[in-house]
Structure formats: C-alpha cells, structure tokens
Amino acid sequence: MRPDLVIFDCDGVLVDSEVISCRVHAETLTRHGYPITTEQVAERFLGRSSREARREIEAELGRVFSDDLEAQLVADVLRSFAESLEPIPHITAALDALTQPVCVASSGTLERIAFALNRTGLYRRFAPNLFSAEQVAHGKPAPDLFLHAARQMGVPPSRCVVIEDSVPGILGARAAGMTALGFVGGSHCLPGMDARLRAAGASVIFDDMRQLSDFII
Incomplete structure (x- = not known):
C-alpha cells in the first residue's frame, strides 16, 4: 500500500x-525485591511501558514499589544508552x-x-x-x-x-x-x-x- x-x-x-533496556529493568527490579532475569523481562514486558509493567508486578506482589523506582530506572537506562x-x-x-x-x-x-x-x-x-x-x-x-x-x-x-x-x-x-x-x-x-x-x-x-x-x- x-x-x-x-x-x-x-x-x-x-x-x-531492547537488550540494554531489558537488562537494566531486570537489575533494577531485582534490587527492589523482585528477582527477574533479562530474558524474563523481555518475554513478559517487551513492547510495553514501564508503567504497565510496574502495575502488573505490584499486583502480583501485593505491595507497591518505593517512589524512587522510576527515577532509578530512567537514570540507569539513560546512562547505559549514553555508553553503548x-x-x-x-x-x-x-x-x-x-x-x-x-x-x-x-x-x-x-x-x-x-x-x-x-x-x-x-x-x-x-x-x-x-x-x-x-x-x-x-x-x-x-x-x-x-x-x-x-x-x-x-x-x-x-x-x-x-x-x-x-x-x-x-x-x-x-x-x-x-x-x-x-x-x-x-x-x-x-x-x-x-x-x-x-x-x-x-x-x-x-x-x-x-x-x-x-x-x-
């Protein structure tokens, strides 16, 4: 067409x-008490927003993450982007x-x-x-x-x-x-x-x- x-x-x-982003997401979520691998992040959340992913994980855990999770995630992703x-x-x-x-x-x-x-x-x-x-x-x-x-x-x-x-x-x-x-x-x-x-x-x-x-x- x-x-x-x-x-x-x-x-x-x-x-x-995506490889960079999934790795950083996995590291950040693991630090915040939700152990997950890069491969699992890619399988579950590839193509979706971090907001949607956070809602799903918090519902699964039955608790909310700390307020600084998003800020840490953004900072780590942008730092990794700047490097590679x-x-x-x-x-x-x-x-x-x-x-x-x-x-x-x-x-x-x-x-x-x-x-x-x-x-x-x-x-x-x-x-x-x-x-x-x-x-x-x-x-x-x-x-x-x-x-x-x-x-x-x-x-x-x-x-x-x-x-x-x-x-x-x-x-x-x-x-x-x-x-x-x-x-x-x-x-x-x-x-x-x-x-x-x-x-x-x-x-x-x-x-x-x-x-x-x-x-x-």
Missing part, C-alpha cells in the same frame, strides 16, 4: 536498545527512501525517546512528532497510542502503516485499524519472533531496514 503516514516504534526499530546505544543498521537509508511523513509512537517516556534519538543522530528526522505511552490512558497492546499519533498527525488510521518489533505493538496497531509490519532485525530478536509477530497480525515480516521501501510504495 501507499500510506499517508509511517509510524515507527522506537526501541528495537529505530534504535537497538546504536541505531538499527540501515535505518537512515530506510528513512531516506520514504516520501511520506513519519512519526514515533513508543512505550518509552518522551525523555527516553528524545535521548535515544539524539544519541543515535535520528532526532531531527522525527521531532517534534514524538508520541509516548505516557500521553495516553492505556499503552500497547491497547490502540490508544497509535490513535493518538494518527490524530495528532491528521491522518486517518486506515492510511497509517506501523513498524513494530513486539507482539503488544503489533496487536495495538491492528486494534487501531492500521497496517502493521513486523521488524525482527534488532539484536534482541530470537528465533520464533517472526512467527509470533505474524500470529499477532503483522502483514509482513522483515529483518533488514533496507527492505522497508519494498513494502511501502
């Missing part, structure tokens, strides 16, 4: 951040090939999105069209964030294509009435992710950003 808007997830789609975050290979070439408007719709906070894009030289490609789960009532897999992004960009949902790397992201895009493409080229993607994204509703699966222009005319 030829969409009027291309919506990109950030983590794992624009920047190769890289863009997804060939993302610049993929963006150069697009003629449609683009925006970001991410489960991360606006601070984290901006930091990651600045660190990897992609900020100017998207600003000010950065949209975060913190701006809506319900994060992915709910459609709220994608509908918010489309509304702000003035494009009907049916004319949007979403690039996602997670099951919650694909589900949210499809629930919003948008076409979803599944990207499995991030360093966090394990065998079987392509099948999971397709089962969630991705119309196309690809692992090299240079392929993106083959699907978006």
Whole structure:
C-alpha cells in the first residue's frame, strides 16, 4: 500500500536498545525485591511501558514499589544508552527512501525517546512528532497510542502503516485499524519472533531496514 503516514516504534526499530533496556529493568527490579532475569523481562514486558509493567508486578506482589523506582530506572537506562546505544543498521537509508511523513509512537517516556534519538543522530528526522505511552490512558497492546499519533498527525488510521518489533505493538496497531509490519532485525530478536509477530497480525515480516521501501510504495 501507499500510506499517508509511517509510524515507527522506537526501541528495537529505530534504535537497538531492547537488550540494554531489558537488562537494566531486570537489575533494577531485582534490587527492589523482585528477582527477574533479562530474558524474563523481555518475554513478559517487551513492547510495553514501564508503567504497565510496574502495575502488573505490584499486583502480583501485593505491595507497591518505593517512589524512587522510576527515577532509578530512567537514570540507569539513560546512562547505559549514553555508553553503548546504536541505531538499527540501515535505518537512515530506510528513512531516506520514504516520501511520506513519519512519526514515533513508543512505550518509552518522551525523555527516553528524545535521548535515544539524539544519541543515535535520528532526532531531527522525527521531532517534534514524538508520541509516548505516557500521553495516553492505556499503552500497547491497547490502540490508544497509535490513535493518538494518527490524530495528532491528521491522518486517518486506515492510511497509517506501523513498524513494530513486539507482539503488544503489533496487536495495538491492528486494534487501531492500521497496517502493521513486523521488524525482527534488532539484536534482541530470537528465533520464533517472526512467527509470533505474524500470529499477532503483522502483514509482513522483515529483518533488514533496507527492505522497508519494498513494502511501502
């Protein structure tokens, strides 16, 4: 199809951040009394906001975390990003090939999105069209964030294509009435992710950003 808007997830789609983020989340949660591995964080919470993850864990524990959990998590993630975050290979070439408007719709906070894009030289490609789960009532897999992004960009949902790397992201895009493409080229993607994204509703699966222009005319 030829969409009027291309919506990109950030983590794992624009920047190769998911391994870093899941590791930091696991370390932080473990310090706060909830032992969990990097792999378990990826399995349970990949593509979802830290707010949603916190609510689920607190309900499971029957107690709330200390007030400084979020601040510690943000500080640790941004510090790790500053040390080692890289863009997804060939993302610049993929963006150069697009003629449609683009925006970001991410489960991360606006601070984290901006930091990651600045660190990897992609900020100017998207600003000010950065949209975060913190701006809506319900994060992915709910459609709220994608509908918010489309509304702000003035494009009907049916004319949007979403690039996602997670099951919650694909589900949210499809629930919003948008076409979803599944990207499995991030360093966090394990065998079987392509099948999971397709089962969630991705119309196309690809692992090299240079392929993106083959699907978006």
